[in-house]
Amino acid sequence: MPSTNAITADKLARLVATPRGPAIIDIRAPADFDALPKLIPGAVRRGIAELEHWPGSPVLLVCGDGRAASQGAAAWLRQAGTPAEVLEGGMSAWIAAGQPTIDTAALPPRDAAGRTLWVTRARPKVDRIACPWLIRRFVDPQAQFLFVPAPDVLGVAERMAATPFDIQAGGLQWTHYGERCTFDAMVEGFGLTGFAPLERLATIVRGADTGCPDLAPEAPGLLAISLGLSRAYADDLEHLEAGLLVYDALYRWCRDATGETHDWASHTPATKRVPA
Incomplete structure (x- = not known):
């Protein structure tokens, strides 16, 4: 079972490429992204500091492992009034599930x-x-x-x-x-x-x-x-x-x-x- 305010890779795969799905935001640190320069389809890269001006539409945050980085950013967004969830297990779980990625x-x-x-x-x-x-x-x-x-x-x-x-x-x-x-x-x-x-x-x-x-x-x-x-x-x-x-x-x-x-x-x- 995913933790509170998190969704699994399989569930996210059902939201990818659907017009009413959440905005998928990859917030991996530059070193982590450089080690795996791929994105979940439809995802955009943003630094955590850039989320301060997010317009308020629902978001799904992706970090390397689905823990501190994305959980902290999602909690910050929620207190600011933006619905936010995280990908359970992060990019590692997405890759392990065999889901498609974009070659950046x-x-x-x-x-x-x-x-x-x-x-x-x-x-x-x-x-x-x-x-x-x-x-x-x-x-x-x-x-x-x-x-x-x-x-x-x-x-x-x-x-x-x-x-x-x-x-x-x-x-x-x-x-x-x-x-x-x-x-x-x-x-x-x-x-x-x-x-x-x-x-x-x-x-x-x-x-x-x-x-x-x-x-x-x-x-x-x-x-x-x-x-x-x-x-x-x-x-x-x-x-x-x-x-x-x-x-x-x-x-x-x-x-x-x-x-x-x-x-x-x-x-x-x-x-x-x-x-x-």
């Missing part, structure tokens, strides 16, 4: 506010919505995205120190290669290969994005929804926000519901704190 060596530089900035072609369809979803849910919850005319992507990337993705240009890390799409490149590049729900989702995205609908029965449906959204929204940022909900739902299906079929029984979600 693949992360682009962050701006002064600690965010990553990305740029791609305007009028997104499949990959250019799927990739921002992956980044927001698994890599950087605060990531910002710029949609610009295709000929201007590399120029904007240089001028604004943004990371370009899903464009045809030599030497780019985040783009198509062979029969695989940019979403595949990000799943692999961020170290998430082998995480079954994302592998399943990647196959669907690849089928919809590369003209190979036979790769997955769901691929034609995703393509239809993506094309419909591109026509429903003239503003790319509004389109992105709507598209995030589509991928939230599709990810949850990949994670939890692939064996479920339509019937007359209602599905009752679990509590907000621990999604089903």
Whole structure:
């Protein structure tokens, strides 16, 4: 049983990549982080002193072992009015449980506010919505995205120190290669290969994005929804926000519901704190 105000690695795994989960904050000391430079998906790095200005939304703190550092910081946040819990056993327990991690060596530089900035072609369809979803849910919850005319992507990337993705240009890390799409490149590049729900989702995205609908029965449906959204929204940022909900739902299906079929029984979600 976890201690008071702590949750287990298995329970946290159910919250990762869900839009209403707590903010996951890695507060390991620099030496501890350097010894294991990986993050729980969706986590951000912050020093304990930086938590003083946290906005008050629920947080989940991660230290090396789930003891003094995170327990003390969580107690301090709670007395300041911010709901806070810790990961039982810390990063060590997460790794021991075989849960996925983000390879921080693949992360682009962050701006002064600690965010990553990305740029791609305007009028997104499949990959250019799927990739921002992956980044927001698994890599950087605060990531910002710029949609610009295709000929201007590399120029904007240089001028604004943004990371370009899903464009045809030599030497780019985040783009198509062979029969695989940019979403595949990000799943692999961020170290998430082998995480079954994302592998399943990647196959669907690849089928919809590369003209190979036979790769997955769901691929034609995703393509239809993506094309419909591109026509429903003239503003790319509004389109992105709507598209995030589509991928939230599709990810949850990949994670939890692939064996479920339509019937007359209602599905009752679990509590907000621990999604089903």
